[in-house]
Amino acid sequence: MINSKPTIKSTLTAFLYLSPMLLIVGLFELYPILRSLLMSFWIKYNFYTGAVTKRGFDNFIYIFKDPIFQKSVLNTFIFVLIVVPLTILIALLIALGLSKIKFLQGFFRTIYFLPFVTSTVAISMVWSWIYNGNYGFLNWFLSLFGIHPIQWLSSPKYALISLAIMAIWQGLGFNIMLFLVAINNVDPRYYKVAKLDGASSFQTFLHITVPLISPMTLLISINAIISSFKVFDSIFALFGGRPGPASSVNTIVFYLYQKFYQQNQYGVAAASGVILFFIILIITLFQMWFSKKHVYYTSGINNK
Amino acid sequence: MKKNQSSSKIQQKIKVWFLYLFLIIGAFTMLFPFFWMISTSLKNQYEAIKIPPIIWPKQLQFSNWAEAWNAAPFIRYFINSVSVAFITTTAQIITAILAAFAFSKMIFYGKNFIFLILLGTMMVPFEMVLVPNFVTLSNLGMIDTYWALIVPWMANFFAVYTMRQAFAGIPDQLYYAAKVDGASDWQYLWKVLVPNSRSSITAIALIQVIASWNSFMWPLIVTNSTNLRTLPVGLQAFKSDAGVQYPELMAASTFVILPVAILYFVFNKYIVDGFTDTGIKG
Numbered sequence: 066m067i068n069s070k071p072t073i074k075s076t077l078t079a080f081l082y083l084s085p086m087l088l089i090v091g092l093f094e095l096y097p098i099l100r101s102l103l104m105s106f107w108i109k110y111n112f113y114t115g116a117v118t119k120r121g122f123d124n125f126i127y128i129f130k131d132p133i134f135q136k137s138v139l140n141t142f143i144f145v146l147i148v149v150p151l152t153i154l155i156a157l158l159i160a161l162g163l164s165k166i167k168f169l170q171g172f173f174r175t176i177y178f179l180p181f182v183t184s185t186v187a188i189s190m191v192w193s194w195i196y197n198g199n200y201g202f203l204n205w206f207l208s209l210f211g212i213h214p215i216q217w218l219s220s221p222k223y224a225l226i227s228l229a230i231m232a233i234w235q236g237l238g239f240n241i242m243l244f245l246v247a248i249n250n251v252d253p254r255y256y257k258v259a260k261l262d263g264a265s266s267f268q269t270f271l272h273i274t275v276p277l278i279s280p281m282t283l284l285i286s287i288n289a290i291i292s293s294f295k296v297f298d299s300i301f302a303l304f305g306g307r308p309g310p311a312s313s314v315n316t317i318v319f320y321l322y323q324k325f326y327q328q329n330q331y332g333v334a335a336a337s338g339v340i341l342f343f344i345i346l347i348i349t350l351f352q353m354w355f356s357k358k359h360v361y362y363t364s365g366i367n368n369k
Numbered sequence: 370m371k372k373n374q375s376s377s378k379i380q381q382k383i384k385v386w387f388l389y390l391f392l393i394i395g396a397f398t399m400l401f402p403f404f405w406m407i408s409t410s411l412k413n414q415y416e417a418i419k420i421p422p423i424i425w426p427k428q429l430q431f432s433n434w435a436e437a438w439n440a441a442p443f444i445r446y447f448i449n450s451v452s453v454a455f456i457t458t459t460a461q462i463i464t465a466i467l468a469a470f471a472f473s474k475m476i477f478y479g480k481n482f483i484f485l486i487l488l489g490t491m492m493v494p495f496e497m498v499l500v501p502n503f504v505t506l507s508n509l510g511m512i513d514t515y516w517a518l519i520v521p522w523m524a525n526f527f528a529v530y531t532m533r534q535a536f537a538g539i540p541d542q543l544y545y546a547a548k549v550d551g552a553s554d555w556q557y558l559w560k561v562l563v564p565n566s567r568s569s570i571t572a573i574a575l576i577q578v579i580a581s582w583n584s585f586m587w588p589l590i591v592t593n594s595t596n597l598r599t600l601p602v603g604l605q606a607f608k609s610d611a612g613v614q615y616p617e618l619m620a621a622s623t624f625v626i627l628p629v630a631i632l633y634f635v636f637n638k639y640i641v642d643g644f645t646d647t648g649i650k651g
Contacts, residue, residue: 078554089524096505101501179399187622190622242648297586338498
C-alpha cells in the first residue's frame with residue numbers, strides 16, 4: 066500500500082484513477098440496471114424524452130399471460146435440462162481421460178478447446194450445413210446406420226435438439242479445462258492410500274475423485290446453467306433470425322430481442338430482462354446455499 | 370505370479386489404447402465441423418451437394434473464396450471488426466490498469482463499498498441492460514455509429530479484478546525502492562507494476578479481442594448501416610441474401626473463424642488459462 070490511512074487526499078487521488086472505469090461502468094452497467102428495473106414498470110411513455118405517463122405491473126402481467134413467453138420459458142428450461150447434464154457428464158469423462166495420459170495431452174486440450182473461442186455465428190453456419198435435411202453430412206452419416214433423413218432444423222420436433230447438440234459441442238472444451246484443473250488439484254496421496262486399500266479404479270473415482278472435485282462440479286453446473294439461459298447467437302444464426310419452426314426454439318433472450326427490436330415494446334422487453342435477472346439471481350443464491358450444505362470442501366482445493 | 374503380472378500389463382496396455390481411441394474420436398468430432406467448412410468451401414456446387422459426400426475435392430476451387438469475398442463488403446467488415454477489437458481492448462486495459470492501481474495499492478474512503486457494488490454487477494446479464502443502454506446511446510446520438518460499438522466496452526470490471534489480483538501480488542518493497550530512486554506514484558505504476566504484470570495483461574487482451582471479434586447481439590442491435598457491420602453481423606446478412614450457395618457461405622465463415630483460430634494456436638496457453646481463470650473466479 067502506498068498510504069496507510071484513508072484521507073481526503075488519498076480518496077481524491079484514488080477516484081482520479083478510478084474515474085475512467087467508473088464513468089463507463091457507471092453509465093453502461095450500474096445506471097442501466099436501475100433503469101431497467103424502473104422501465105419494466107413503464108406502461109405509457111416516450112422513450113426519447115423519458116416522459117412516463119403511466120406506471121404499473123401491466124408489463125409483467127402481459128408477459129406471464131403471453132403464450133409465446135410461456136413457451137419460450139419452457140423451451141429455455143428444456144434446453145438447459147438437455148445441455149447442462151450432458152455437458153457435465155461428457156466433459157468429466159474426457160477430462161478424466163486426459164488426466165490419465167501424458168503423451169499428446171496438450172494437443173488434445175488445444176483441439177477440444179478450439180470450438181469455444183470460435184465465433185458462434187460462423188460455426189452455426191457450418192452446423193446448419195451439416196444439419197441440412199437433403200444434402201447435410203449428418204443425415205448421410207446416420208443413413209449408414211439405416212436411420213432415415215431427419216429435418217434437423219425445419220422440424221419443430223428436432224430444432225431444439227439440434228440447437229442443444231451444437232451448444233454441447235461448443236461448450237465442452239471450456240468445461241473439460243475446468244474439470245482438469247480440479248482433477249489435477251486432488252492430492253495424489255489419496256490415490257496412494259486407496260490403492261493400498263485395494264480399491265478398484267472405479268471405486269477410487271466414485272469415492273475420491275467425485276467428492277473432491279464437487280466444488281468445481283457445482284461451479285461448472287452454475288456456469289453452464291447461466292450461459293444456457295442466455296442462448297441467443299446460435300438460434301439467430303442457425304434459424305436465420307427466426308425462433309425456429311413454429312417458435313420451437315424461442316427462448317427468454319430471443320423473446321426479449323423480438324419484443325425490443327422487432328416490436329418496439331421496450332417496457333415488455335425490459336420486464337423480460339428483469340425476469341431473466343431474477344432467474345439468474347435465484348440460481349446464484351441457490352449455488353451459495355447448496356455449496357454451504359452439500360459440497361465437500363477440503364483445505365487447499367478450490368475452497369472459495 | 371509372473372504370468373499374472375504380464376497379463377495385467379497387457380490389460381493395462383489395452384486400457385491405454387482404448388483411452389486414446391476414445392480421445393481421438395472426441396478430437397475428431399471437435400475438428401470435423403472446421404474440416405467440413407474448409408472442404409466445402411473448396412468444392413464446386415455439384416460436388417458440395419453430392420451424396421455420398423466427397424470428403425476432399427480433387428480440384429480445389431479457391432475461386433469460391435474470391436467470389437464470397439467480393440459478393441459482400443467483407444473487407445469493410447474485416448476492418449470494422451479489427452478496429453473495434455483493437456480499440457476496445459486497448460481502452461479496457463488502460464482503464465483496468467488505472468482502476469486496479471487504486472484498488473490494490475491505495476487506502477481510501479468507500480473502497481470496499483465500491484468494490485463490492487462493482488463485483489455485484491458482474492452477476493447481471495448483459496441482456497438485462499440491453500434496452501436501457503440502447504436508449505442511453507440513442508439519447509447521446511450514438512446509435513448506428515462506431516461509438517455505439519466501442520464506448521460501452523471501454524471498461525470492464527472483470528479486467529479490473531484480474532489486474533488488481535496481479536498488482537496485489539507485487540510486493541510493496543518495490544514501491545519503497547522506487548521511492549528511494551525518486552519515482553512518482555505514476556511512474557511506479559507504469560514502470561514497475563505494469564511491466565511485472567505482463568502475463569495478466571496479455572490474458573485480458575486476448576480474451577477481450579476474442580469476445581469482441583465474436584460478439585453478435587450488440588453490433589446487430591446498435592448498427593443498421595452496411596458499412597458499420599462487423600464480421601459476424603455481415604456474415605449473417607450474407608446468409609440471408611437470396612441465392613447464396615453453400616461453398617461460398619463456408620468460405621465466408623472461414624473468413625470469420627480463421628483470424629481467431631490463428632491467434633488461438635499462437636497464444637494457446639494464455640487463452641486457455643485466461644478463460645479457465647475467468648470461469649473459476651468470475
